[in-house]
Amino acid sequence: MSPPFGDILPLRVLITGANGLLGQRLVEEFSRYGRYDVLATGRDERPRFGNLSAGYVRLDILRRADIEGLFADFTPHVVIHAAAMTNVDACERERALCWRTNVQATQYIIRACERYDSKLVFLSTDFVFDGQNGPYREDDLPNPVNYYGASKLTAENEVRASLLNWAIVRTALLYGTARNVNRPNFALWLLDRLRRGERVRVVVDQYRTPTYNVDLARGIEQLVRRNASGIYHLSGRELVSIYEFARQIAEVFELDPDQIQPCTSEELGQPARRPSRTGFIILKAETELGYRPRPLREALRELRQQIEVDIR
Ligand SMILES: NC(=O)c1ccc[n+]([C@@H]2O[C@H](COP(=O)([O-])OP(=O)(O)OC[C@H]3O[C@@H](n4cnc5c(N)ncnc54)[C@H](OP(=O)(O)O)[C@@H]3O)[C@@H](O)[C@H]2O)c1
Numbered sequence: 018m019s020p021p022f023g024d025i026l027p028l029r030v031l032i033t034g035a036n037g038l039l040g041q042r043l044v045e046e047f048s049r050y051g052r053y054d055v056l057a058t059g060r061d062e063r064p065r066f067g068n069l070s071a072g073y074v075r076l077d078i079l080r081r082a083d084i085e086g087l088f089a090d091f092t093p094h095v096v097i098h099a100a101a102m103t104n105v106d107a108c109e110r111e112r113a114l115c116w117r118t119n120v121q122a123t124q125y126i127i128r129a130c131e132r133y134d135s136k137l138v139f140l141s142t143d144f145v146f147d148g149q150n151g152p153y154r155e156d157d158l159p160n161p162v163n164y165y166g167a168s169k170l171t172a173e174n175e176v177r178a179s180l181l182n183w184a185i186v187r188t189a190l191l192y193g194t195a196r197n198v199n200r201p202n203f204a205l206w207l208l209d210r211l212r213r214g215e216r217v218r219v220v221v222d223q224y225r226t227p228t229y230n231v232d233l234a235r236g237i238e239q240l241v242r243r244n245a246s247g248i249y250h251l252s253g254r255e256l257v258s259i260y261e262f263a264r265q266i267a268e269v270f271e272l273d274p275d276q277i278q279p280c281t282s283e284e285l286g287q288p289a290r291r292p293s294r295t296g297f298i299i300l301k302a303e304t305e306l307g308y309r310p311r312p313l314r315e316a317l318r319e320l321r322q323q324i325e326v327d328i329r
Contacts (some may be wrong), residue, residue: 019136019182019244019246020244021242021243021244022094022095022244025094026052027051027052027053027054028052028053028054028094028095028241029053029054029056029091029092029093029094029095030047030053030054030055030056030093030094030095030096030097030241031056031058031087031088031091031093031095031096031097031135032044032047032055032056032057032058032071032096032097032099033058033059033076033078033096033097033098033099033100033126034058034059034098034099034100034101034140035057035058035059035064035066035071035073035099036059036060036061036064036065036066036195036197036198037059037099037100037103037195037198038191038193038195038198038202038230039099039140039188039191039230039233039234040057040059040099040100040195041065041066041195041196041198041230042193042195042230042231042233042234043097043099043234043237044057044064044066044069044071045066045069045234046231046234046235046237046238047071047234047238047241048069048070048071050238055070055071055072056071056072056073056074056087056091056093057071057072057073057074058073058074058075058076058087058100059073059075059076059100060075060076060077060078060100061075062075065195065196065197065198066195066196067196074087078100078118078122078125078126079117079118079121079122081125084122084125084126084129085129085132088129088130088132088133088135089133092133092135093133093135094135094136095135095136095137095138095241096126096129096130096135096136096137096138097138097140097237097241098123098126098137098138098139098140099140100118100122101118101119101140101169102114102115102118102119102165102168103165103200104200105144105163105165105287105289105291106287106288106289108163108164108165108168108289109163109164109165109288109289110288112164115164115165115168116168119165119168119169119171119172120168120171120172120175123139123172123175123176124172124175127175127176127179127181130179130181131179131180131181135181136181136182136183136184136241136244136246137176137179137181137182137183137184138183138184138185138186138237138240138241139172139173139176139183139184139185139186140186140188141169141170141172141173141185141186141187141188142165142166142169142187142188142189143187143188143189143190143225143226143252143292143295143296143297144161144162144163144165144166144169144291144292144295145159145160145161145166145169145170145173145187146159146160146161146166146292146295147160147161147162147292148162148223148224148291148292148293148294148295149292149293149294150294151224151256151292151294151295151296151297152226152256152294152295152296152297152298153250153295153296153297153298154250154297154298154300154301155187155247155248155249155250155301156248159173161292162290162291162292163289163290163291164289165289166292173185182244182246183246184240184245184246184247184248184249185247185248185249186233186236186237186240186249186251187248187249187250187251187252187297188228188233188250188251188252189225189226189227189228189252189253189295189296189297190203190225190226190227190228190252190259190262191227191228191230191233192204192205192227192228192229192230192320193229193230193231193320193323194230194320194323194324194327195230196327203259203262203263204227204266204317204320207219207263207266207267207277208266208270208272208324210276211267211270211272211273211276211277212272214276215276216276216277216278217263217276217277217278218278218279218280218284218285219259219260219263219277219278219279219280220258220259220260220279220280220281220282220285220291221258221259221260221279221280221281222258222281222282222293223258223259223282223291223292223293223294224256224257224258224259224293224294224295224296225252225256225257225259225262225295225296226252226253226254226255226256226257226295226296226297226299227252227253227255227257227262227313228251228252228253228310229253229310229311229316229319229320231316231319232253232309232310232311232316233251233252233310235308236249236251236302236306236308236310237251239306239307239308240302240306243305243306245305245306249301249302249305249306249308250297250298250299250301250302251297251299251302251308251310252296252297252299252310253310253311253313253316254299254310254312254313255312255313256294256296257313260277260279262313263277264277265313265314265317266317269314269317269318269320269321270317270321
């Protein structure tokens with residue numbers, strides 16, 4: 018572990034993918050502390066989050082010259098690279114774009130971090146594993162079963178091979194609220210369908226440790242504060258099937274769990290293969306970072322409150 022950033026104040030933190038499900042919470046979390054000077058970036062003209070003290074600049078990470086220009090201007094101490102092509106089925110179909118976004122753009126960011134001596138925190142996924150032996154520790158052997166997972170693992174390996182002060186944060190099945198995101202996360206998708214009175218099919222044979230985006234953002238702040246390096250698994254603590262997760266969501270939101278019908282991955286037939294049993298052992302993050310994700314039910318109750326605040 019490198020020494021903490023100590024007396025560098027404020028610490029300049031650059032966030033990519035700041036309009037995404039995690040990115041918006043990262044901006045919120047880091048903006049809470051006077052010790053950080055936050056520059057949020059996304060590919061939209063304007064930020065989707067509102068009313069925060071962070072700066073915002075439009076950045077398409079496929080444009081290397083724009084990355085270089087931004088680094089020259091802002092000279093970040095820390096870069097949190099959350100931008101990615103995250104739609105697993107789209108990655109399977111549009112492989113070239115997936116590779117450019119998840120691997121090549123990460124290489125651009127690594128080179129810029131090397132030039133400006135920035136610490137890099139790279140967001141990765143449980144999908145680097147094949148799901149045969151989950152839940153996984155940080156030093157378990159990756160073996161992705163789909164293109165998205167392969168792209169993220171290749172990017173991880175680029176980060177690890179760099180000369181940087183780096184950290185890789187792997188997370189799993191992220192849920193929570195964020196404004197105007199292009200794609201609803203599983204929890205919001207499910208709530209929408211249940212509220213319309215529709216029946217949904219949810220897989221019983223895929224296990225995950227669902228992660229509340231607020232908790233994950235807090236964990237990443239704890240990592241940056243300690244200047245921790247290496248790989249960390251940051252997810253919820255409870256390993257559940259996605260079907261079980263769905264039923265718990267329905268119960269906490271007082272919707273009808275019987276609208277959720279169990280099915281197998283084979284029956285669902287998603288375009289990209291999914292690892293069956295992933296999920297993380299988070300002991301390293303708990304002991305080294307003080308990471309404390311809420312229990313699943315508690316996080317879901319907070320999500321419900323959050324949604325009620327957002328609707329008002
Ligand atoms: N969601 C999960 O369950 C999950 C699980 C494990 C790991 N992760 C990892 O966690 C990180 C954050 O994921 P998330 O759930 O917050 O995903 P997200 O909501 O899809 O956010 C990713 C952001 O990256 C942006 N992006 C994509 N291509 C870009 C480009 N060329 N230039 C600039 N920005 C670009 C997207 O922009 P648009 O909004 O315009 O599309 C989006 O805002 C990712 O690295 C992902 O691989 C996510």
